[in-house]
Amino acid sequence: MTHKNMEITELTLTQILKALEEKEFSEEELNSAYVKRAQVLNAGLNAYVTVLEPYEGIPAAIKDVIVTKDVKTTAGSKILENFLPPYSATVIDKLESHNVSVLGKTNCDEFAMGSSGENSAYGVTHNPWDTGKVPGGSSSGSAAAVSGDMCVFALGSDTGGSIRQPASFCGVVGLKPTYGLISRYGLIAYASSLDCVGPIAKSVEDAGQVLEWISGPDGKDSNCSKSFTFSREKIKDGIKGLRVGVPKEYLGEGLEEGVKETIKSALSKLESLGAELIYVDLPHSEYAIAAYYIIATSEASSNLARLDGIRFGGNRDLFGAEVKRRIMLGTFSLSVGYYDDYFARAAKVRTLIIKDFEKAFKKCDIIAGPVSPTVAWNIGAKVNDPLAMYLSDIYTVPANLAGIPGISVPAGFSDGLPVGLQFLGPKWSEEKLLQVAYNYEQSAEWNKQKPNLTVSP
Amino acid sequence: MNNYEPIIGLEVHVELSTRSKMFCSCSADYFGKESNTHTCPVCLGLPGALPVPNKAALENCMKLGLALGCKISDESRFERKNYFYPDLPKGYQISQYRWPLCKSGIVKVRNKIGEVREIRINRVHQEEDTGKLTHSGENTLIDYNRSGVPLVEIVTEPDFRDTEEIRDYAKKIQQICRYLGISNADMEKGDMRLEANVSVRKVTAGHPELVEGSLAHAGPTSVGDSSSTTRNDMLPPYRVELKNINSFRFMVAAVEYEIRRQIEALDKGERLIQETRGWNENKKQTYTQRVKEEANDYRYFADPDLTEMIVDSDSVKKTKEEMQELPVDKQKRFVASYGLSETQAIMLTDTREFADYFEEAVRVGKEYSLQPTKVANTLINKKFNRDEILPAKFVEMLVGEQEKGVLPDEELEKIIAQAITDNPQAVADYKKGKESSVQFLVGQVMKFTHGKADPNRAKELLTEKLSSRV
Amino acid sequence: MAKLSRLSQLPLTSKEEDAYAAQVEEILEYVEQLSKVDTSGVEPTFSPIDLKNVTRPDEPQAGLSQEEALKDAREVKNGLFVVKTISSKSS
Structure with a gap:
């Protein structure tokens, strides 16, 4: 398999692994190509906060909420401007043991709080498909970097959709694993019971490979108990007879027309591949955002208390507005007198949402639907309306509340911008998710399109 | 002159002598070590770090709870106690609140007049220690070696009525900890810390007076059996916390001083406020450290980084059997x-x-x-x-x-009986409380037996005989 | 709002207090809708994972060196972290 007509930087991880094995090019050439492209394009896209210059291994982009030993880790915040962690996250150690190198640390919404990529202290990240648009968030830089071929693959984190939504906006694959599959040791915590590290990649096969590399218990995360074994063969199995559930609540009001049409088209495609489409009910969907924002901000208000400027970092007045807002919201929800009506109640609604999924998965194998109600919006359009921003997470937060895995695959375009199709599965069903996503991806071939970015030699 | 009785509750923190810390694998043997050499991302509260609980520490907490007669909860959880302080690196302490590991125990103690009284244990739960602060001019210096070392907290109901009970209680806790091998429980070394909540209430004609709205002494939430609520209804509307007192002697002095101070104030018609006081050894007085205008809002919630702990009756049984x-x-x-x-x-x-x-x-x-x-x-x-x-x-x-031929008991008893008959004055003195009279009588016995008797045995038999006489 | 700012240790100017108050209130109004849900008899979910009793053995292991522990601090002195003394424990 030679790629004479493709640039090294256009290749997928899967292709690169093969090419390296067959000595088509060296790791040095590989890194050199990606480093150069990253450095040049970053000026316009601002996907990276830090770009390193590795010369060996497979160069990956790491979201700046994942600590890397002795490499500046900012979490997109001014408060960690000079933070050099004395240790690396487990996922980094695992990747390095598989010959992956860190190409750079990607920009993100501050402390992973945001859905657009506009909440970073290090500037806005731009969508490679249209630099006037947001790339989505909070893993904005990681998605943009993959989309712009500025890395072979990236790691992001997903607390309320932060891998899937930017993947959708940037036309790449984004996978949020089952909560507990990937160790969170070294992931700067936003919401402890919702946070998941996951791959953002150029193809479904790539995502599966990275997932295997980073998964597995390490004895340092009490909640991480299982591993994932990736089978290239299994994902190629056909999806004939697969029962695909479509939530009634997801195709109603609020979904932009262009996105709706794209999703419907994608669902038809699934049918043509042999899948059986079934309507399912997720009756508590409308309460997901409220429950999410109470739980996430409550946990965050506590997680960010360690930033007191004593052992590391700057003063707390350096937090950005969105972070301050969420900390206060969380502090409020946990306060004496409010805990029962806010936090405890949200935790109960969470149980009901979990039960909704359990019931739905009795009727179907996989749920399919949109990732976001709209495509990427103009930079600056929603910054002054935090609530409007929150409401755009409607299709993604339920998976975090339930701890179930979800994947976003490119499903077409609307108004010239990428639209992602989301698959959700029961806990530990990554294999099935990858299988249906792979089948769709291969037949629809959206991944063959790339954004129009020029890099002068 | 009004009669008052003290209403005292105690909180004891025991530092466990496990090899590693509560939520990370750093060595827990921090005493005397160079500062900040026993730390890791977890106990230093660095971003991204996560806790994993120490199995032995949990077992020790359970053993202590069982030793104090507690019930072990089927389900318990760790919660975050959120507050800001330089010795608390995460900005929260992992502790237990709504779902403690052990609840509702009993400890028997003796009071000043030798009666046996029951002290109810509200809870025995697991938590972690903080770093150590030292003050230097306008700065505070912090050593995190101690941060994360396992602690067990024992909270009693406000059942103590005098300092002899407190003394007995503290001794018993220390003894049990040493017996179980879980801690040296030494107040001077800091592996046992005592806090007292002291108030007084009027007692008229032998009945405690009802005071309205008094939950000042109530535990964190309603743990413990319902029979405690009747007594809680009659609690004083305030309590004074005695904290940061590092020796047992000083604690007893502080409690006694507080009781006197509070009685004096109430007699004068003054109102007493909820506050925290320390002990000034030089002035031999308690002094205000902090006034609590409002209860601290710790915003407790279940720590999502830690799993629930389920204990079934079989494992409790097994622990009981394995216990010292x-x-x-x-x-x-x-x-x-x-x-x-x-x-x-x-x-x-x-x-x-x-x-x-x-x-x-x-x-x-x-x-x-x-x-x-x-x-x-x-x-x-x-x-x-x-x-x-x-x-x-x-x-x-x-x-x-x-x-060698020490005198057998039968012979000895005859001689002792003789000694008692021959020395009525000494016997009378002993009855009056003169302990040394026994020695005199022993001497008489020794003289009579030409040193053949075992003096210790003689003393013992003498004491027994004397005590049993009317 | 002042109390929240204090509890969260987020110093705010009074202008900021007003601005945040308005936004936070708007969000709180939105989340009020949860009170419409019938949660009687429903157990809260604090974590989506079903694991119980996860512990680790009591084995000490090496951690960070003193140098590593101190290196990101703003101020250190004789192997100790330094901070300006505050007057009382903040609640």
Whole structure:
């Protein structure tokens, strides 16, 4: 398999692994190509906060909420401007043991709080498909970097959709694993019971490979108990007879027309591949955002208390507005007198949402639907309306509340911008998710399109 | 003049002597070590770090709870206690609040007049220690070596009524911790810390007066059985916390001072406020450290980084069986199996080491038909270094002495009876409380037997005989 | 709002207090809708994972060196972290 007509930087991880094995090019050439492209394009896209210059291994982009030993880790915040962690996250150690190198640390919404990529202290990240648009968030830089071929693959984190939504906006694959599959040791915590590290990649096969590399218990995360074994063969199995559930609540009001049409088209495609489409009910969907924002901000208000400027970092007045807002919201929800009506109640609604999924998965194998109600919006359009921003997470937060895995695959375009199709599965069903996503991806071939970015030699 | 009774509750923190810390694998042996050399991302509260609980620490907490008569909760959780302070690196302490590991126990203590009273234990739960602060000019210096070391917190209901009970309680806790081998529980070293909540209430004609709206002494939430609520209804509307007092002696002094201060104030018609006070040893007074205008809002919530703990009755049973025999049970056994008196049993079980030594000596002594009571008496009265002279050697010595022909008990008793009859003044003095009269009588017995009697045995028999006389 | 700012240790100017108050209130109004849900008899979910009793053995292991522990601090002195003394424990 030679790629004479493709640039090294256009290749997928899967292709690169093969090419390296067959000595088509060296790791040095590989890194050199990606480093150069990253450095040049970053000026316009601002996907990276830090770009390193590795010369060996497979160069990956790491979201700046994942600590890397002795490499500046900012979490997109001014408060960690000079933070050099004395240790690396487990996922980094695992990747390095598989010959992956860190190409750079990607920009993100501050402390992973945001859905657009506009909440970073290090500037806005731009969508490679249209630099006037947001790339989505909070893993904005990681998605943009993959989309712009500025890395072979990236790691992001997903607390309320932060891998899937930017993947959708940037036309790449984004996978949020089952909560507990990937160790969170070294992931700067936003919401402890919702946070998941996951791959953002150029193809479904790539995502599966990275997932295997980073998964597995390490004895340092009490909640991480299982591993994932990736089978290239299994994902190629056909999806004939697969029962695909479509939530009634997801195709109603609020979904932009262009996105709706794209999703419907994608669902038809699934049918043509042999899948059986079934309507399912997720009756508590409308309460997901409220429950999410109470739980996430409550946990965050506590997680960010360690930033007191004593052992590391700057003063707390350096937090950005969105972070301050969420900390206060969380502090409020946990306060004496409010805990029962806010936090405890949200935790109960969470149980009901979990039960909704359990019931739905009795009727179907996989749920399919949109990732976001709209495509990427103009930079600056929603910054002054935090609530409007929150409401755009409607299709993604339920998976975090339930701890179930979800994947976003490119499903077409609307108004010239990428639209992602989301698959959700029961806990530990990554294999099935990858299988249906792979089948769709291969037949629809959206991944063959790339954004129009020029890099002068 | 109004009569008041003190209403005192105690909170004890015991630092466990596990090898590693509560939520990370750093060495827990921090005492005297160079600052900040026993830390890791977890106990330093660095971004991205996560806790994993120490299995042995949890077992120790359960053992302590069982030793204090508590019920072990089927389900318990860790919660975050959120507040900001430089010695708290995460900005929260991992502790337990709504779902503690152990609840509702009982400890028996003796008061000033020798009565046995029951102190109810509200809860025994697991948490972690903070770093250590030292002050230097306008700066505070922090060492995090101690941050994350396992702590067990024991909270009582406000059942204490005098400082003798407090003394007895603290001693018992220390003894149990040492027996279980889970902590040295030494207040001077800081591995046992005491906090007292002190208030007083009027007692008219022997009945405590009802005071409205008084939940000042109530525990964190309604843990413990419902029978406690009746007593809680009659609690004073305030309480004074005595904190940061590092020696037991000072704590007792502070409590007694507080009781007097509060009574004085109430007699004058003053209102007492909820506050935290410390002890000034120089002035021999308590002083205000902090006034609590509002209860601290710790915003407790279940820590999502930690899993729930489920304990079934089988594992509780297993832990009970594996636990070291407790002092109280050992005492009962010594009395039943070896024919010792209660006093002897209590003395021999002062430490586990002493008790084990005694039992080993009895075991070895069996071959020589050595009576356990003889072993007991000699051990109690003879001062020697038990580390240097092992039980076998001790028994050898004792047997040797016996063979020398020490006077047997029957003979001795006759002589003692004679001594008592011959020395009525000494007997009368003893009855009046003059302890040294016994020595005089022993001397008389020794004189009579030409030194052949065992002076310790003589003293014992004498004391028994004298005490049993009307 | 002042109390929240204090509890969260987020110093705010009074202008900021007003601005945040308005936004936070708007969000709180939105989340009020949860009170419409019938949660009677429903157990809260604090974590989506079903694991119980996860612990680790009591084995000490090496951690960070003193140098590593101190290196990101703003101020250190004789192997200790330094901070300006505050007057009282903040609640």
